Amino acid sequence: MRRRVLRCRDATVLGIEDDLMVPEAPEGMVVVGDGALMAALTRSRGARMRDIVATIQRHQDEAIRASSRGVTEITGGPGTGKTVVALHRAAYLLYADRRRYESGGILVVGPSAAYTAYIERVLPSLGEDSVTLRSLGDVVGGLTAVRLDPAAVAAIKGSLRIRRVLSRAARDLPPAAPTALRAMVGGIPIRIDPPQLHRIRAEILRHHQHNQGRDAARTALAEAAWRQVHDGEREEFLDRFREHRDVEAFIKAWWPALDPREVLLWLADESRLASYAQGVLDPEQQRLLSASLQTALTTGTWSVADVALIDDLSSRLGIAPPEPEEERGFYEIEELDNVGRYGVSEVEVSGTSAQVAPTFQITPQDARERLLQGTIGERGEYAHVLVDEAQDLSPMQWRMLGRRGRTASWTVVGDAAQSSWDDAAEAATARDEAFGAKARQRFHMDTNYRNAREIFDTAAELIRTVMPDADIPNAVRETGVYPVRRTVPSEALVAAVITATRELLEEVDGSVAVIAPDVHRASLAEVTGLDDRVVLIDPMSTKGLEYDATVIVDPAAITAESAGGARVTYVALTRAAHRMTVLEVAP
Known part of the structure; x- marks a missing residue:
């Protein structure tokens, strides 16, 4: 089955190496050294990434055990084991400094829900279950997004210039807000017109986030009202003003608590967006952005790119404080005799308890309600942030992660040749801002353990045509099957x-x-019925994944529809470990 070789110096064992004598190790057999590596490479791929700690090589182990401080960058081409190294590094950090990383937490961010499902078993198998695992569509608590925007829309939402649009939206009045205050306080007419309200609003927002500014707004309005009166006791008037029912109703409508998701949906209104995007987006870009938010309202789903925009708005608006519950009078108990008005169809008395049968449904049925379901809570910060497929992050996504890792150490995994984000310079600027002044160390992986050489040569030929300086790893395994x-x-x-x-x-x-x-995907849905082992997937969702075999459908169309162009096709061509069929469509 195997031949074990011991390397010794006198009585000291320097190394152990197993030569596997069969194509695949029997179940339960522990194989050490390169024999373990080759045995792991020839196994079939399943739905989840396996713990391959026994196959970690020396240069990978150096990255795993590197200093925990600052930023550790792990680079390398497809199939070089970057993800495995990064996940083992997370486990090692927890082992080496458990108090720091367990109390502060480790956030692992991957490109897609398919990716997180694939790797979710690795850390538990290493004895670590205290890591937060998120896809880019799940980073913000209370949100889950899997839908991808078309490339042109994703480029608009991901660029830092969208921040100017969001800043203007966050400072604007809600659609139904009143534009003037009219009230009779203590028999005195009070009138505060739009220009003065605008000045009050601008002054408060210079010093407060919107959702923490309502008390300041109430005070500023009271002072503005007093300047109109200047009669009687000042404090008595201010108290009357603040407690006046009409004033309270005005403030609730003029300065409501704002949900960042709701503010983002304002961009679906073309006229509002035009005012926010003036000098930032051209008319066609405005049309695309507005249409994308209308799609959200139609489908009841956010896109992955929307999540970073919501997080940006949340940082501008602040967390909305809970609305105080209205006090209920004792007399209201009598009204329970008529329960139909509360959505209750029946009350049955059994002993001393009332059995209530509700007629309403909790699950939102309206698309807009689904978008606004739940709450956006406080943002957590972590002791360590691990980012896989980092080359795909937009500048806005880097800012989103930067808010969660201000004092964190980082592990960042990527390969520029697989990037789906087109503006590398802008992304690098946002990434550097997220890292801050932290020290950096880099480790490079140069051996492709996933793809048979015959498969990888096909992918390498493509990427060299668009990126002559692409990081091309050495594929170590040959099958003789092209x-x-x-x-x-x-x-x-x-x-x-x-x-x-x-x-x-x-x-x-x-x-x-x-x-x-x-x-083509809609027309190919029936292919998944051929066998449980078959998955139909888009090119972007294959990031970080691997399969025994792949069918690449219409590579020219993959290139044409992707922001990353041929780089995304390169990703698709490097997912297969053993067999690959490429189907090109005749012009």
């Missing part, structure tokens, strides 16, 4: 995908991914 390339007419594409998937199911024991662009 990728299959076929060109098919568009009307025969579905049949060709089904055929290719069936062929791969016969050739591999593990997972088969059909990686297809948006334009």
Whole structure:
């Protein structure tokens, strides 16, 4: 089964190496050294990443055990084990300095929900279950987003210039807010007109976040009213003003607590957006942005890019304080005789307790209600932040993570050649702001353990055409089986995908991914019914994942629809460990 070689100096064992004598180690057999590595590489891929601690190589271990301070960058091409190294590093940090990292917490951020589902078992298998694992669509508490915007819209939402648009929105009046105050206080007419209200609002927002500014607004309005009166006792008048029912109603409407999600939805209004985006976005960009928020209102779902915008607005508005509950009079108990008005269909008395049968549903049925369900709470900060596929983060997403890691140490994993964000310079600026002045150390992984050489050569050929200086790792494994390339007419594409998937199911024991662009995925839905091992997935959601075999559907369309262009196609071409079929569509 195996041959174990001991390297010794006198009576000291310097190293142990197992040579595996069979293609795959039997279940339960522990294999040490490169033999363990090659055994792990030939195994079938499952739905979750395995703990491969026994296959960690020396250069990877150096990154795992590096100093915990500052920023640790782990770079390398596809399949080089960057993610495994980073996750083992998180476990090592908890082991080496548990008091610091367990109390402060470790946040692990990946590109997609599919990614987090894939890696969720790794840290528990290493004995660590105190890590917070989030996709980019889950970073903000109370939100979950998986929908991806079209490339042009994602570029608008991800760029730092959108902050000027959000700043103007956060300072604006709510749509239904009154524009003037009229009240009769102590028999004296009070009138505060729009220009004065505007000045009061601007002055308060210079010193307060909106959601912490209502008391200051009430005080400022009272002082403005007193300047109109100047008669009688000042404090007596101010008290009357603050407690006046009409004034209180005005303040609630003029200065309501604002949910950042609601403010973002104001951008669906083209006229409002035009005023916020003047000098920032051109008319076509405004149209795209407004349409994207209208899509949210239609579907009841946020996009992944929206989450960073909501977080930005939340930092501007502050956390909304809870509204005080209205006091209930004792006489209201009598009104329970008529319970229909409270949405209750029946009250049955049994012993001393009332059995109430409600007729309402708690789950929101309206799309807008689904968008605003729950609350956006306080933002947590962490002792360590681990970011995988970091090359894909937009500048706005870097700012979102930076708010959670102001005093944290960082582990950042990425490869520029796989980037889906087009403006690398702007992203680098936002990333550096998130890191601050922390010291940095870098580790480079240069061996591709995932792809057979025959598969990776195909991917490397593509990426060199657009990035001659791409970080190309060395694929260490050969199978003698080359990728299959076929060109098919568009009307025969579905049949060709089904055929290719069936062929791969016969050739591999593990997972088969059909990686297809948006334009084709709806027509390919039936492919998942071929076998439980088949998954239909978009190219961006394959980030960080691997499969035994892949069917790459219409690579030209993948390139055309992605902000990262050929870099995203490169990602798709590097997901297969053993077999790959590429289906090109005839022009």
